[in-house]
Amino acid sequence: MKTVKRKKTTQKRRTFYVTTPIYYVNDVPHIGHAYTTVAADVLARYKRLRGYETFFLTGTDEHGQKVQQAAARNGIDPQAHADRMVVAFRELWSRLSISNDDFVRTTDPRHTGVVQEVLRRLQAAGVLYTASYEGWYCLPDERFWTEEEVREGRCPECGRPVEHISESNYFFKMSAYRDRLRQHIRRHPDFIRPETRRNEVLGFLDRPLEDLCISRPRARLSWGIPFPFDKDYVTYVWVDALVNYISIPGYGRDERRFKKWWPADVHLVGKDILTTHAVYWSTLLMALGLALPKTLFAHGWWTVDGEKMSKSRGNVVDPNTMAGEFGTDAFRYFLLREVPFGQDGDFSRKALMIRYNSELANDLGNLFSRTLSMIERYTGGRIPKPNARTQKADDRVLAASARALDRTVAREMDRFSFHRVLREIWTLVDKANRYVDQNAPWELAKDGRNIARLETVLYNLAETLRILSVQLYPFIPETAERMASGLGWTTPMDRVRMPRDNGWGKLKSGRTIQKGRALFPRMENEPSPPQPVPGSQKTPPKEMPMESTGIEPSTISIDAFRKLDLRVGRIVSAEKVTGADKLLKLAVDIGSETRQVVAGIATKYTPDEILGRSVILVANLKPAVIRGIESRGMILAAGEKEVEALATFIESVPPGSRVK
Ligand code: MSP
Numbered sequence: 001m002k003t004v005k006r007k008k009t010t011q012k013r014r015t016f017y018v019t020t021p022i023y024y025v026n027d028v029p030h031i032g033h034a035y036t037t038v039a040a041d042v043l044a045r046y047k048r049l050r051g052y053e054t055f056f057l058t059g060t061d062e063h064g065q066k067v068q069q070a071a072a073r074n075g076i077d078p079q080a081h082a083d084r085m086v087v088a089f090r091e092l093w094s095r096l097s098i099s100n101d102d103f104v105r106t107t108d109p110r111h112t113g114v115v116q117e118v119l120r121r122l123q124a125a126g127v128l129y130t131a132s133y134e135g136w137y138c139l140p141d142e143r144f145w146t147e148e149e150v151r152e153g154r155c156p157e158c159g160r161p162v163e164h165i166s167e168s169n170y171f172f173k174m175s176a177y178r179d180r181l182r183q184h185i186r187r188h189p190d191f192i193r194p195e196t197r198r199n200e201v202l203g204f205l206d207r208p209l210e211d212l213c214i215s216r217p218r219a220r221l222s223w224g225i226p227f228p229f230d231k232d233y234v235t236y237v238w239v240d241a242l243v244n245y246i247s248i249p250g251y252g253r254d255e256r257r258f259k260k261w262w263p264a265d266v267h268l269v270g271k272d273i274l275t276t277h278a279v280y281w282s283t284l285l286m287a288l289g290l291a292l293p294k295t296l297f298a299h300g301w302w303t304v305d306g307e308k309m310s311k312s313r314g315n316v317v318d319p320n321t322m323a324g325e326f327g328t329d330a331f332r333y334f335l336l337r338e339v340p341f342g343q344d345g346d347f348s349r350k351a352l353m354i355r356y357n358s359e360l361a362n363d364l365g366n367l368f369s370r371t372l373s374m375i376e377r378y379t380g381g382r383i384p385k386p387n388a389r390t391q392k393a394d395d396r397v398l399a400a401s402a403r404a405l406d407r408t409v410a411r412e413m414d415r416f417s418f419h420r421v422l423r424e425i426w427t428l429v430d431k432a433n434r435y436v437d438q439n440a441p442w443e444l445a446k447d448g449r450n451i452a453r454l455e456t457v458l459y460n461l462a463e464t465l466r467i468l469s470v471q472l473y474p475f476i477p478e479t480a481e482r483m484a485s486g487l488g489w490t491t492p493m494d495r496v497r498m499p500r501d502n503g504w505g506k507l508k509s510g511r512t513i514q515k516g517r518a519l520f521p522r523m524e525n526e527p528s529p530p531q532p533v534p535g536s537q538k539t540p541p542k543e544m545p546m547e548s549t550g551i552e553p554s555t556i557s558i559d560a561f562r563k564l565d566l567r568v569g570r571i572v573s574a575e576k577v578t579g580a581d582k583l584l585k586l587a588v589d590i591g592s593e594t595r596q597v598v599a600g601i602a603t604k605y606t607p608d609e610i611l612g613r614s615v616i617l618v619a620n621l622k623p624a625v626i627r628g629i630e631s632r633g634m635i636l637a638a639g640e641k642e643v644e645a646l647a648t649f650i651e652s653v654p655p656g657s658r659v660k
Pocket of ligand 1: 023024036061301303
C-alpha cells in the first residue's frame with residue numbers, strides 16, 4: 001500500500017495566555033477587581049476574534065492572614081469562609097460576561113500540590129536557606145520591612161502599624177537575581193508596562209535587593225499550604241498565590257500542556273502589586289529555570305467621586321449595583337472608556353450616566369435603531385442590495401474608515417490602549433450618523449427614481465453597523481451579539497473571526513432584520529440644580545420688559561435678548577402625538593437634563609429624520625401643556641405658517657452649549 005507522506009506543518013499555533021490577579025476572599029469584590037477582570041476579558045475575546053487559541057485565567061487567593069482573620073470574624077473555619085466568599089466572585093464574573101477558561105482557587109489540590117512541588121524544586125536547586133529573622137512585620141499585608149522602610153512605626157504600603165517580630169524562617173535567595181532581573185527589564189521594553197511603571201521597578205532595583213522570606217511558622221499562622229519538608233511551616237501567601245499562573249496551565253502536572261501556554265502573554269495587575277510580580281515572581285521563575293511572562297501590565301487605581309475608595313468612607317463601588325442599574329455592557333464600556341489603561345481615574349455615577357446617555361444611547365443606540373427602522377419601512381425589513389451604479393464618494397469613505405479602523409484597533413489593542421480603541425470606534429459611529437443625515441434616506445424614499453440609491457445607502461449603514469458589532473464585541477459582547485443578529489448575521493459572535501468576517505461587504509442582502517428593543521434605552525438624568533450661566537438671570541424673567549428700554553418696540557436691547565436662555569439640544573427621541581397631525585413629542589438632551597418638548601413640526605419631519613439632530617431650544621420658556629402633554633421649551637425653526645426648516649448647526653456641538 002502506498003503511504004502518502006504528509007508534510008508536517010511547521011506553523012506554530014497561535015496561543016494567548018492572559019491572567020488577572022487572584023483575589024483575596026476576605027471581602028466581596030469591588031470595582032477594582034471588576035476592572036482588571038473586564039480588561040482581561042476584553043483582551044481574551046479580542047484574541048479569540050483574531051484566531052488565537054486563548055487561555056484566560058482568574059481565580060481566588062484563599063490562604064493567609066487576611067482570610068484567616070476574616071473567617072475568625074465570621075466565626076467559621078477558613079475553608080468554609082472561602083467556600084462562601086468565592087460564590088460572590090463567580091457570580092459577579094458571570095454577571096459581567098467574563099469568559100475565563102478556568103478559575104483557580106488556591107485551596108484546590110491541583111494548585112496546592114504544585115506549590116509544594118515548587119518548594120521542593122527550589123530546595124533541590126539550593127536557593128533556599130533557613131535563618132532567624134528579627135525585624136518589622138506588617139500583619140495585614142504579610143510583608144517584612146526593614147528599619148529604613150518603616151515610616152514612623154507604620155507600614156510604608158498600607159500605613160498600618162507594624163510589629164516587631166523575631167522568628168526562624170525559610171528564605172529564598174532573591175538577592176542573587178538582581179542583576180539578571182535588571183538586565184531582563186532593560187532588554188525587554190515590553191516586559192513591564194506602562195513605561196513609568198517600568199522605570200519605577202528599575203529604580204527599586206537600583207537599591208540592594210533583600211532575600212525573600214517565604215515561610216510562616218505554623219504556630220503563628222496555620223492557614224496556608226504546608227511546607228513539604230518541614231511541618232512547622234506554611235508557605236508565604238504571595239509565593240502560594242503567584243504559583244497559580246503556572247500550576248493551572250500544568251506545571252509539574254502536565255508538561256505538554258504547560259509548554260503550550262507558558263510563558264504567559266500578559267499578567268494584568270494593579271499598580272500596588274507590581275513589585276510582587278515584577279520582582280518576587282520573576283526571580284522565583286528564574287530560580288525554577290522558567291521563562292518570564294512576556295508582559296506585566298500595571299493599571300491604575302480608581303478613586304470614587306474624587307476620594308480614595310475605602311470601607312471606612314463607605315464609598316466602595318459594588319459592580320453588581322452598577323451593572324444592575326446601567327447594564328453589564330454599559331458598565332464594562334465605562335470602565336475601559338473613561339480612563340486610559342495604566343493611569344489612575346475617578347469613578348462617578350454621574351460620569352457613567354453621561355457616557356451612557358450620550359455615547360451608548362444616543363450615538364450608537366440611535367444609529368442602530370434609526371437604521372433598522374428605515375430598513376423596516378423602506379425595504380420591507382430585509383437587508384437591501386447595494387447598487388454599484390449608485391455608489392458615491394461618501395460610501396467609499398465609510399468603507400475605507402471601516403478598514404482603517406481595523407488596523408487602528410489592532411495597533412491600539414496591542415498597546416492595551418482600550419480607551420483609544422473605543423474612541424476610534426466612535427469616530428466610525430459618528431461618521432455613520434453623519435452619513436444618515438447627509439444622505440437623508442427619507443428624502444430618497446419620496447421619489448421612486450431614487451430607490452437604488454436608497455438601497456445602497458441603507459446597505460452601507462447596515463454593513464457599517466455589522467462591522468462595528470465585531471469591533472465592539474470584546475468590550476460589549478451582549479450588545480454586539482444583539483446588533484449582529486438584529487442585522488440578520490447568523491454566525492454567533494464567539495465564532496466570528498477577524499479578518500475573515502469583518503471585511504466590507506460580507507453582510508448578505510435579503511436577510512431579514514429584527515429590530516428588537518433599544519440597545520441602550522435612554523436613562524433619565526437625575527435632576528441637577530440649574531447651572532447659573534454667565535450673563536443670564538438666575539430666575540427666568542416673567543415677561544420681556546421691552547417698553548422699558550425706551551426704544552422702538554420692534555427692537556430689543558441686548559439685555560432683553562440675554563434673558564433668553566438658548567441652548568443646543570440634541571433630539572434623543574421623537575414620536576408622533578396621536579390625534580395631532582402637526583405635533584411631535586420630543587425628548588431633547590440639553591446636557592444637564594432631558595426636556596420633553598411638543599413641537600409643531602410633524603408636517604415637515606418624521607421622527608426618524610430628526611432623531612439625533614442638534615437644535616436650538618428656548619430653555620427658559622414658561623412650560624405649557626399641549627394636548628395634555630407638558631412641553632418645556634420651544635425649538636427654533638424657519639417658516640411662516642408651517643415649519644419649513646429647523647435651525648441646526650454646521651459643526652457638532654455638545655448638548656447644553658449656550659447659543660448667543
Ligand atoms: N491576592 C492578591 C493578588 C495575588 S496575584 C498572584 C491581591 N488581591 S486583592 O483582592 O487585594 O486584589 C487586588 C487587586 O485589586 C489588585 O490588582 C489591586 O490593584 C486591585 N484594586 C484594589 N483597589 C483598587 C482600586 N481602587 N482601583 C483599581 N484597582 C484596585 O492583591
